[in-house]
Amino acid sequence: MGDVVSGLSNVDYQQGSPLLTVDAGSHELIVRGLLANDATDDVITRNAINLAPDMQYDVFAVNNVRDIEPVILSRSNEVPDDQSIRIDVLHGHPEVGGVDIHVTTDPSISTDTIAVSDLTFKEDDVNLPVTLPAGDYRIRITLAGKSTDADVVYDSGNIALDGGSDLMVTAVPNVSGGAVSPVNLLVADGSTVNVLRNTGENSTVRVGHAVADLGDVDVRASGNVVPGLDSISYETIKSLDLAPTTYDLTVTPSGATTPEAIKAPGTTFLAGSETTIFAVGQFTAQSIEPIVIEDDLRSIASYAKLRVVHANPIAGTVDIHAAPTGIGFSADTAVLKNVNFKDSAVLNVNEGNYDFAVAEAGTTNVLLTTTDVALAGGNVATAFATENSIALNVDK
Incomplete structure (x- = not known):
């Protein structure tokens, strides 16, 4: 049983390491699941993985828990020049069929903007990685064979890809709050791994009522009742997906604009976030206040x-x-x-x-x-x- 690789302990979903330098030769790979009550389970074990010199390897744990498996991609350990970018792509969503990846500066997609076609789950496509001129691009994903703007299921928006960038991009199931696209993109640049979300994502907001001497309440934004966050009863929680922006929120008795039990101007919800807000305290004592929790559902x-x-x-x-x-x-x-x-x-x-x-x-x-x-x-x-x-x- 080998040692835990530095920087790869307690790795959560959508996280990864920078590029690590390891000796060429035969290695054992173990991915150990961390369970409740400090229990563990070796969910992936692979022996005699041969790593050649002067190569770059990207190792992924993919699929659902019952079918978890490794994918190992290899490519030459070369750095693109300062006028170019190199992009490798992995389809990491087990429940989505083949997709086309459009990498373009054009405002609309077509069959001419496809950088990688019919990429299937776990596939190491022979056309990857691709090398492109540095510049601004939009990454858009459609199901294979679909090439109109209406077919887009993921849109990165405009992103600047600097010369010399060597990127590993992985499409993974989107389990974030307010999910709209089926996938997020994980973008690894050799130093960090960042989540690149679809431009149309929402946020999830939950409101809990824990004030014993206050009847049903409404949540209002700029004075207007938020449909779906109204008539919240004591000891209940309601949830709603909202557009990611800044709101001037208040909590009032249902059907009334006053009194404002809670005032929360300038409350910002980010795309993909999950926020739980509890109203706590006592109404008669005028001690009601919010508990705001950045949640993970x-x-x-x-x-x-x-x-x-x-x-x-x-x-x-x-x-x-x-x-x-x-x-x-x-x-x-x-x-x-x-x-x-x-x-x-x-x-x-x-x-x-x-x-x-x-x-x-x-x-x-x-x-x-x-x-x-x-x-x-x-x-x-x-x-x-x-x-x-x-x-x-x-x-x-």
């Missing part, structure tokens, strides 16, 4: 993700307990300790049925419970402690 097949939020304004510091259903709570079942009001955290939980409790910090004096909560691999859920209960929202 991507499903993980091997375990459930549970976000826990302390939204109870009358409870002090607490411990969060989780135990298999019927086992009971003890000092050993505390999974989050010394949690303050407005704190949140994400727990990775194995599939099963669980009892959850909020207890005074350092004790088993239980304040709130919820029992027999079923969580399965791939679930994404939110549990938020209010004055009255532990409210649960299963997002996925």
Whole structure:
């Protein structure tokens, strides 16, 4: 069992390394999945991978978890001159058929703008990489054989590709918030890996109501009710995809413009982002405020993700307990300790049925419970402690 490669520990989806220098010769490749409760599983193992001198290799883990596999692309270790760019492309979406890649400066696409045609999943196309003059380009993707602007399923917008750039571009499933295109592009330049999104992407915004003495509420943007974020009841969460821009937001009782329980002018949501906003505090005490969480709602097949939020304004510091259903709570079942009001955290939980409790910090004096909560691999859920209960929202 070899050592973890420097810079390649805890690698999340859509992340990668810079180019690494390794000795030529035979190597073993292991990709180790990180599971709940610090468990691991070697999901990819390949022995005797021969790496030749003076070559560049790009190694990818692709496909869904049940079918995960490596793809290794090789090309000469040459750097383009300062007037040129070199682009290699990998089709990394297992559920999308062959595609045409259009790399052009033209405002519209046609059969003449195809740089790579009918590229299929995992394919190492003989025409790749391609070398082009440096300059401004738009990368657009269509299903193979489709060559009109209406057929475009991904559009990078205009991007400047500087001379000497040597790029590895990978189309991967788009699981970001507000997804419109089926893919994101991962662009590796040898030093960093960046996510290049389709120009038409949205953002996902979720609003949770945790104010016990306030009835249903509406979210307003510039004074107007946001359809889909209206009539939000206590202990519920509503979700909506919004255009990525800046909003002047307020929260008011449903059907009324005043009082404004929360004012949040200049709130910006970025393309692909997932933001959860909880209204917490007490209406009569005029202490309502937002908890704003930059969220990650991507499903993980091997375990459930549970976000826990302390939204109870009358409870002090607490411990969060989780135990298999019927086992009971003890000092050993505390999974989050010394949690303050407005704190949140994400727990990775194995599939099963669980009892959850909020207890005074350092004790088993239980304040709130919820029992027999079923969580399965791939679930994404939110549990938020209010004055009255532990409210649960299963997002996925």
